[in-house]
Amino acid sequence: MKVLALALLALFVAHPARAIDAAEREAILLHGPWPPEATPDPSNRASGDPAAIALGQRLFFDVRLSRDLDRACASCHLPAQAYADGRPRGEGLRPLDRNTIALANLGGRRWYGWDGRSDSLWAQSLHPIVDERELAASGTLLRDRLEREHDAVFGPADDDEIFLVDIAKALAAWQETLVTPRSAFDDYRDALEAGDAAGMAAYPVAARRGLSLFVGRGQCATCHFGPSFSNGEFDSVGINYFLGPDGVDRGRHGGIAALLASPFNLLGRHNDDSARTTAAPTTHVALLHRNWGEFRVPSLRGVKATAPYMHDGSLATLAEVARHYSEIDLDRLHQDGQLTLQPLHLTEAEIADLVAFLETL
Ligand code: HEC
Ligand code: HEC
Known part of the structure; x- marks a missing residue:
C-alpha cells in the first residue's frame, strides 16, 4: 500500500500540470528533436x-x-x-x-x-x-x-x-x-523525453493546454507534423483562392x-x-x-514573428487563425480533399491557449 502511494505521488510530482498519457507523449515527442542535422x-x-x-x-x-x-x-x-x-x-x-x-x-x-x-x-x-x-x-x-x-x-x-x-x-x-533557434517548446519536449519534471514545469501552463489541443482534439498535427510542424505537402483549409476579377490562384x-x-x-x-x-x-x-486551391502546409516554427498569415496574408493574427479553424466553413473545402477538418467550436480560453502554444514555437 505504502509503495503504491509513493508511486502515485511520484507520478503526480512528475506531471504537476496534468497527466500525459502514452499516446499524447508520443505525439509531442514527434515534433523534435531540434535543430535538425x-x-x-x-x-x-x-x-x-x-x-x-x-x-x-x-x-x-x-x-x-x-x-x-x-x-x-x-x-x-x-x-x-x-x-x-x-x-x-x-x-x-x-x-x-x-x-x-x-x-x-x-x-x-x-x-x-x-x-x-x-x-x-x-x-x-x-x-x-x-x-x-x-x-x-x-x-x-x-x-x-x-x-x-x-x-x-x-x-x-x-x-x-x-x-x-x-x-x-x-x-x-x-x-x-x-x-530558427531552439524554442521554449523544444525545451519542454526534451524535458518530457528525459522525464525531467523541473524542466517540464518551466513551460507555461496555457501553452501546455494549447499543445494538448494541437496534438489532440484540434488534429492540427495531422498536417503540421514533425520537427518543422509541416508534413511538407499541400492542402486546403478553406482560405479563399479567388483573386478578384482577374481569376483564381490555382495553388x-x-x-x-x-x-x-x-x-x-x-x-x-x-x-x-x-x-x-x-x-x-x-x-x-x-x-x-x-x-486546385491547395497550398503548402507551412512550418509553424517561429510563426509568432511572421504575421500576417496564410498564402494570401488574409488573417492578421494567430488568434484569427485559431478562430478560422474553430469556425471553419466546410462548404469552402474540396469535396475530394481531406476530411480531417471540422469546426472545433473553441471557447475564447481555448483560442488563447492555442495561441500561447503557437507563440512558444
Ligand atoms: C488538413 C491539413 C491542416 C490541418 C488539420 C491544420 N492545418 Fe494549419 N495550415 C494548413 C495549410 C494548407 C495552411 C496554408 C493554407 C493557405 O494558405 O491557404 C495552413 C496554415 C496555418 C497557419 C498559418 C501559417 C503561416 O505562416 O501563414 C497556422 C498558424 C496554422 N495553419 C495553424 C494550425 C492549427 C492551430 C491547426 C489546428 C487547429 C491547424 N493549423 C490545422 C494545413 C492544415
Ligand atoms: C517582391 C518581393 C520579393 C522579392 C524581391 C523576393 N521575394 Fe522571395 N518570396 C516572395 C513571395 C511573395 C514569396 C512566396 C511566393 C509564392 O510562393 O508564390 C517568396 C518565396 C520565397 C522562397 C520560398 C521559401 C519557402 O519556404 O518555400 C524563397 C526561398 C525565396 N522567396 C527567396 C528569395 C530570394 C533568394 C530572393 C532574391 C533573389 C527573393 N526571394 C526575392 C517575395 C519576394
Missing part, C-alpha cells in the same frame, strides 16, 4: 561551401540582382522581420498575389513556394531574379555585373543560363544556414504545372546530383483535380 543538398554543388555561402549572403542584399538596381531579395525578405515583410502580399515592381514566406529551415525540403512550384531551394531562388514583378533581371545582365565574384567561387560558366543558376545556388547555400495545381514545365527542375541539366535520387519526388508528381 544540417545535410548538404546533393543537387547543389555549392551547398555547404563556405565561399559560396559568403557570396550568397552578400548577393541576397545586393541591388545588382535587380534590373533597375533598386531592390534586392532583402527588400521583401527583411532580416528584422524573420525574412518576411509583414505585409499581406509581397510588393515588387508590381504587386504579388501571395504572402512573402519567411525564410528559415529551408534545407532538406521536397517543395518550395506556397504552390510547390520549385523542387529545390536554388530553383526557388532563381525565380524572383527573373520574375518581371520582382527583380526582372536575367542571366545575361547578371553575367555583365557579377562575373568576377561568380568566377572566384564557381570558375567560368559555359553560358548565361548556367551563370544564373550558379548565382541562385550561392543564394541557396546561404539560405540553408538560416535555422498546387498551377505549381505542379509550372514545376513540370521548368527547365530548372531536378529532372533538368542543372541538377548536380548525378545519381538523380533528388529528382524522385518530381518524377512521381501528378496533376490531380484536388490540387
Whole structure:
C-alpha cells in the first residue's frame, strides 16, 4: 500500500500540470528533436561551401540582382522581420498575389513556394531574379555585373543560363544556414523525453493546454507534423483562392504545372546530383483535380514573428487563425480533399491557449 502511494505521488510530482498519457507523449515527442542535422543538398554543388555561402549572403542584399538596381531579395525578405515583410502580399515592381514566406529551415525540403512550384531551394531562388514583378533581371545582365565574384567561387560558366543558376545556388547555400533557434517548446519536449519534471514545469501552463489541443482534439498535427510542424505537402483549409476579377490562384495545381514545365527542375541539366535520387519526388508528381486551391502546409516554427498569415496574408493574427479553424466553413473545402477538418467550436480560453502554444514555437 505504502509503495503504491509513493508511486502515485511520484507520478503526480512528475506531471504537476496534468497527466500525459502514452499516446499524447508520443505525439509531442514527434515534433523534435531540434535543430535538425544540417545535410548538404546533393543537387547543389555549392551547398555547404563556405565561399559560396559568403557570396550568397552578400548577393541576397545586393541591388545588382535587380534590373533597375533598386531592390534586392532583402527588400521583401527583411532580416528584422524573420525574412518576411509583414505585409499581406509581397510588393515588387508590381504587386504579388501571395504572402512573402519567411525564410528559415529551408534545407532538406521536397517543395518550395506556397504552390510547390520549385523542387529545390536554388530553383526557388532563381525565380524572383527573373520574375518581371520582382527583380526582372536575367542571366545575361547578371553575367555583365557579377562575373568576377561568380568566377572566384564557381570558375567560368559555359553560358548565361548556367551563370544564373550558379548565382541562385550561392543564394541557396546561404539560405540553408538560416535555422530558427531552439524554442521554449523544444525545451519542454526534451524535458518530457528525459522525464525531467523541473524542466517540464518551466513551460507555461496555457501553452501546455494549447499543445494538448494541437496534438489532440484540434488534429492540427495531422498536417503540421514533425520537427518543422509541416508534413511538407499541400492542402486546403478553406482560405479563399479567388483573386478578384482577374481569376483564381490555382495553388498546387498551377505549381505542379509550372514545376513540370521548368527547365530548372531536378529532372533538368542543372541538377548536380548525378545519381538523380533528388529528382524522385518530381518524377512521381501528378496533376490531380484536388490540387486546385491547395497550398503548402507551412512550418509553424517561429510563426509568432511572421504575421500576417496564410498564402494570401488574409488573417492578421494567430488568434484569427485559431478562430478560422474553430469556425471553419466546410462548404469552402474540396469535396475530394481531406476530411480531417471540422469546426472545433473553441471557447475564447481555448483560442488563447492555442495561441500561447503557437507563440512558444
Ligand atoms: C517582391 C518581393 C520579393 C522579392 C524581391 C523576393 N521575394 Fe522571395 N518570396 C516572395 C513571395 C511573395 C514569396 C512566396 C511566393 C509564392 O510562393 O508564390 C517568396 C518565396 C520565397 C522562397 C520560398 C521559401 C519557402 O519556404 O518555400 C524563397 C526561398 C525565396 N522567396 C527567396 C528569395 C530570394 C533568394 C530572393 C532574391 C533573389 C527573393 N526571394 C526575392 C517575395 C519576394
Ligand atoms: C488538413 C491539413 C491542416 C490541418 C488539420 C491544420 N492545418 Fe494549419 N495550415 C494548413 C495549410 C494548407 C495552411 C496554408 C493554407 C493557405 O494558405 O491557404 C495552413 C496554415 C496555418 C497557419 C498559418 C501559417 C503561416 O505562416 O501563414 C497556422 C498558424 C496554422 N495553419 C495553424 C494550425 C492549427 C492551430 C491547426 C489546428 C487547429 C491547424 N493549423 C490545422 C494545413 C492544415
